[in-house]
Amino acid sequence: MxxxxxxxxxxxxxxxxxxxxxxxxxxxxxxxxxxxxxxxxxxxxxxxxxxxxxxxxxxxxxxxxxxxxxxxxxxxxxxxxxxxxxxxxxxxxxxxxxxxxxxxxxxxxxxxxxxxxxxxxxxxxxxxxxxxxxxxxxxxxxxxxxxxxxxxxxxxxxxxxxxxFQVYYNSRRFIDAISKYILNIPENKLALVYKVLDKSDKIDGTEFEKYVIDSFQDEYVVQGILKLKEAKSLEDLLKKFDNIPKEFYDSEGYTEITELGKLIKEAEISDYCCFTPNIVRGLDYYTGVVYEVFDxxxxxxxxxxxxxxxxxxxxxxxxxxxxxxxxxxxxxxxxxxxxxxxxxxxxxxxxDYSDTIYVASINEKVANYAIRIADLIREEEIPCIIDYRFKSLKSQLSKASEMGVLISIIIGPNEMEQNQVSIRNMTTNEQKTTDIGKLIDEIYKIFDELEDADDFND
RNA sequence: GCUCGGUUAGUUCAAGGAUAGAAUUGUUGGUUGUGACCCAACAGGUGGGAGUUCGAAUCUCUCACCGAGCCCCA
Incomplete structure (x- = not known):
C-alpha cells in the first residue's frame, strides 16, 4: 500500500x-x-x-x-x-x-x-x-x-x-599618483577612478570608452584612463605619457610598484605575476596593493x-x-x-577500502566472536567492517570484493572453537587459518605482500 | 531583480496526445563454509498547481528548482 x-x-x-x-x-x-x-x-x-x-x-x-x-x-x-x-x-x-x-x-x-x-x-x-x-x-x-x-x-x-593562471597586481596608491600628478584629477574623484577601472575588463572597448567619457568630461583624463586600461607593463604605460613630473616618481604609489616589481623578480616568481594598472578590486577598504588571480x-x-x-x-x-x-x-x-x-x-x-578488513561470519552464533575480532583489528588502527547479514558466505565475500577490500576475515564455528580466524587475501585467493594471537601479524604480512606486488607492477 | 535554455527511475537517456521503455545502480536469490563473470526476480519515474482535450510526460499558463548569462559582488 x-x-x-x-x-x-x-x-x-x-x-x-x-x-x-x-x-x-x-x-x-x-x-x-x-x-x-x-x-x-x-x-x-x-x-x-x-x-x-x-x-x-x-x-x-x-x-x-x-x-x-x-x-x-x-x-x-x-x-x-x-x-x-x-x-x-x-x-x-x-x-x-x-x-x-x-x-x-x-x-x-x-x-x-x-x-x-x-x-x-x-x-x-x-x-x-x-x-x-x-x-x-x-x-x-x-x-x-x-x-x-x-x-x-x-x-x-x-x-x-x-x-x-596569472597574478595581476596593481596598487591603489599607484593609481592615486597617476591621478594626482599626471591626470590632475581632484582627490574627491578618486573613488570614481577606481570604479571606472574596475569596470574596464567587464564591458567591451567602445562601450567602456563611452562610460569613461560619461564619467569624466575631460578629454585628457579620458585618454589617461584608456591608457591605464591598455598598458601591458609599467614602462609601456609611462611611455604613453609626456612630461611626467618629478613628484610622480617620488610618490609612494610609484615607488611601491617598482619596489614590488623588484621583489617579485628577485623571488623568481615573475612568470606568475603581471603588473596590470586596471586591477583595483571593488572593495572600499583596500588602500595599497591589490591583486587578482585569473585563469x-x-x-x-x-x-x-x-x-x-x-x-x-x-x-x-x-x-x-x-x-x-x-x-x-x-x-x-x-x-x-x-x-x-x-x-x-x-x-x-x-x-578507498584497500586498507579495510572485511569480517564475514558463517552464522549468527559466532557474532560475538566476530565483533571481538573486529575490535582487535581496530585497536591496531586498521579500519574494519563486519557483515551482519550472517547469510551465505558467497554474498558476503561478493560484497567485500565489490567494495575493493583486499583482506577478508572468515569466521565460523570451527574457528571460534579453536580461537582461530581464517584470513583471506582477496587478490591472490590465498587463505590460511591462524590463532587469534597471530592475526595482526598475518594482516601486516599480507599488506606487505600486496605492497610488494604493487611495486612490482609499477 | 532581469534574459534565455532546461526538469521523465538513484544516475544517463528514450517515448512528440492514448500501454512511459532501456542501460546502469540498488535489494534479494541462483542449496551445506568461499567473491570477481553470468543469470533471474523485485524495487524505483513524468517537479508542483491550473488550463485546453474524450484523453496530456507531450500543447498553454503559472510557480518552484536547475543551468548559462546580466545587474551586483563584501
Whole structure:
C-alpha cells in the first residue's frame, strides 16, 4: 500500500548544495592541500561565529546592499543578525579585541562557510566555503610578496602552471599618483577612478570608452584612463605619457610598484605575476596593493581569487591602526579552475577500502566472536567492517570484493572453537587459518605482500 | 531583480496526445563454509498547481528548482 501523502522536495534550498561522501572527499582533498601550504608559512587557523551584528558589514557598504544581499535572522528579542557574508570583519573584531596581546605580524587563515543572498551562477552559490589568509601588522612589501608567493604556491601545488593562471597586481596608491600628478584629477574623484577601472575588463572597448567619457568630461583624463586600461607593463604605460613630473616618481604609489616589481623578480616568481594598472578590486577598504588571480584560459572568466592591502581594517572597532594584507578565495571557484585543467585526480572522489578488513561470519552464533575480532583489528588502527547479514558466505565475500577490500576475515564455528580466524587475501585467493594471537601479524604480512606486488607492477 | 535554455527511475537517456521503455545502480536469490563473470526476480519515474482535450510526460499558463548569462559582488 502506498500512502498518498505529499512528500517534501528532495532538493536542497536554492543556491545550496548537498555534499555526498564523494563531494566531501574532493572538497577535503582541496582544502587539505591549501592548508598544507599556508601552514608551511606558519599561518594559524581561526574561526568566528556564523552570526554577526549587521552594522559591521553595513559600515563598509550601504546598509541596503547588506539587507538585499545577505541572509539575516531575527532572534526572539527581535534583534537582527546577519549570516556572515565574509569573515574579514570578524577577523578585524577578533584582532581588535586582543591586538595588545597578539605578537605581530599576525598570520591567520580561516575556512568559513559564508552566505550571500544572490542569484546562483557559475562559481557562485548562496552558501559557500571561502578560504582566507591574512598577514596583519607587517607594513613592508615583503608581506605582499609573501601573500603572492602563498597564492602562487597554492595553485602550483595542484600542478597548475604559469600558462594556466596569472597574478595581476596593481596598487591603489599607484593609481592615486597617476591621478594626482599626471591626470590632475581632484582627490574627491578618486573613488570614481577606481570604479571606472574596475569596470574596464567587464564591458567591451567602445562601450567602456563611452562610460569613461560619461564619467569624466575631460578629454585628457579620458585618454589617461584608456591608457591605464591598455598598458601591458609599467614602462609601456609611462611611455604613453609626456612630461611626467618629478613628484610622480617620488610618490609612494610609484615607488611601491617598482619596489614590488623588484621583489617579485628577485623571488623568481615573475612568470606568475603581471603588473596590470586596471586591477583595483571593488572593495572600499583596500588602500595599497591589490591583486587578482585569473585563469588565463577562456573557460573561467571570473577571478579565481583576489586580495589586497587594507590600512585601517580595525577602524570599526578601535583607533589603533594595524595594516594588513590578505586574500579570499571561493573554494568552489578554485575547484572549477582545477576541474578545467584536470588537476583533481580521479581517485579523490572514490572511496578507498584497500586498507579495510572485511569480517564475514558463517552464522549468527559466532557474532560475538566476530565483533571481538573486529575490535582487535581496530585497536591496531586498521579500519574494519563486519557483515551482519550472517547469510551465505558467497554474498558476503561478493560484497567485500565489490567494495575493493583486499583482506577478508572468515569466521565460523570451527574457528571460534579453536580461537582461530581464517584470513583471506582477496587478490591472490590465498587463505590460511591462524590463532587469534597471530592475526595482526598475518594482516601486516599480507599488506606487505600486496605492497610488494604493487611495486612490482609499477 | 532581469534574459534565455532546461526538469521523465538513484544516475544517463528514450517515448512528440492514448500501454512511459532501456542501460546502469540498488535489494534479494541462483542449496551445506568461499567473491570477481553470468543469470533471474523485485524495487524505483513524468517537479508542483491550473488550463485546453474524450484523453496530456507531450500543447498553454503559472510557480518552484536547475543551468548559462546580466545587474551586483563584501
Amino acid at each position: 502506498k500512502d498518498n501523502q505529499k512528500k517534501f522536495s528532495r532538493l536542497p534550498l536554492k543556491g545550496m548544495k548537498d555534499f555526498y561522501p564523494s563531494d566531501i572527499r574532493k572538497i577535503n582533498w582541496i582544502i587539505e592541500q591549501i592548508r598544507d601550504i599556508v601552514e608551511l608559512y606558519s599561518y594559524e587557523e581561526f574561526l568566528g561565529p556564523l552570526l554577526e551584528p549587521i552594522e559591521i558589514y553595513a559600515a563598509k557598504s550601504s546598509e541596503e546592499l547588506v539587507y538585499e544581499q545577505s541572509y539575516y535572522i531575527e532572534d526572539k528579542k527581535g534583534r537582527k543578525f546577519i549570516l556572515r557574508p565574509e569573515i574579514t570583519p570578524t577577523l578585524a573584531r577578533m584582532i581588535a579585541r586582543k591586538s595588545q596581546e597578539l605578537k605581530k605580524p599576525i598570520r591567520w587563515y580561516a575556512i568559513p562557510t559564508c552566505y550571500r543572498y544572490e542569484a546562483p551562477q557559475k562559481g557562485r552559490r548562496r552558501e559557500f566555503l571561502q578560504f582566507n589568509a591574512d598577514i596583519l601588522g607587517e607594513d613592508s612589501l615583503y608581506a605582499e610578496l609573501e601573500i603572492f608567493k602563498v597564492s602562487i604556491e597554492i595553485l602550483t601545488s595542484f600542478g597548475a602552471t604559469a600558462k594556466q 588565463t584560459g577562456k573557460e573561467n572568466v571570473r577571478a579565481i581569487f583576489g586580495g589586497g592591502r587594507y590600512d585601517d581594517l580595525l577602524s570599526l572597532f578601535s583607533d589603533e591602526r594595524v595594516s594588513g594584507i590578505g586574500f579570499g578565495m571561493g573554494v568552489l571557484m578554485l575547484s572549477l579552475f582545477l576541474k578545467t585543467y584536470k588537476l583533481i585526480p580521479d581517485f579523490v572522489g572514490e572511496n
